[in-house]
Amino acid sequence: MAKSHEIKVARRDVQGKGASRRLRHAGVVPGIVYGGDREPAMVEFNHNEIWLAQHNDWFYSSIIGLNLDGQVQKVLLRDIQRHPYKQLIMHLDFQRVNENEVLHATVPLHFINEEVSPAGKAADVAVTHELKEVNIACLPGNLPQSIEVDLAELKAGDIIYLSQIKLPAGVEIPALKLGKDHDDAVVIAKAPTAAAEEDEAAAE
Structure with a gap:
């Protein structure tokens, strides 16, 4: 069975390449959460927390709880973009999951x-x-x-x-x-x- 893992996430109000670049310089990873019966949400993660998490198998194949504004959404990682040579996570895509859907x-x-x-x-x-x-x-x-x-x-x-x-x-x-x-x-x-x-x- 999948173990419970939770990651804190904040809502992202700014978009675009320039804004994403500024976020990364500030130690923040831009991302998106989509799927389910909700609208896609633009979000941001703490880079150090994500960097540590992505070294574990569970990050890629377990259901993760994203704590957004005090509400936990169950998601599955669908894409992770890394810098070609720097130790840097560029972007994350998470898909919401329904407990009753395969x-x-x-x-x-x-x-x-x-x-x-x-x-x-x-x-x-x-x-x-x-x-x-x-x-x-x-x-x-x-x-x-x-x-x-x-x-x-x-x-x-x-x-x-x-x-x-x-x-x-x-x-x-x-x-x-x-x-x-x-x-x-x-x-x-x-x-x-x-x-x-x-x-x-x-x-x-």
Whole structure:
């Protein structure tokens, strides 16, 4: 289940590139909150608070409570714009969520027990993580911060597909409804012979 996280936010009265630039110089991040049955709201965030928050997985895949004028709105991050080389958040987009409506989100995959698996213990087996995140659908109350992929039984030559991932209750992967062609590989444990043949092919 998603944990509760709250961020304070203030209403933004000024708009435009010049105004946004002045806000950033003052340590403030401009943003917008949209969706639901309310009008879009132009808002601003404390940059230091956002900078610390964006280092956590929950910032990208959890329901966040935005405290605006004393009222908490439940939202999900939809876009974050960063400066190309400075440690600076440029803009944030949040979408309001309805507890009774299914939402679509991207959550990270966390791989566990790889080091104790037969494949992980074998020096000549190459284990590759083909996917780092997955698109899911669920009600807001069932939104996981991440999804674990247990590799304890992984052996040389094994392939773990999306359909084999154990999902939390109330969570599904919409892509799997589109057919086998969308059942992508998540983890591949390449056997020594297969790895060697690929290296030879690449060299040729």
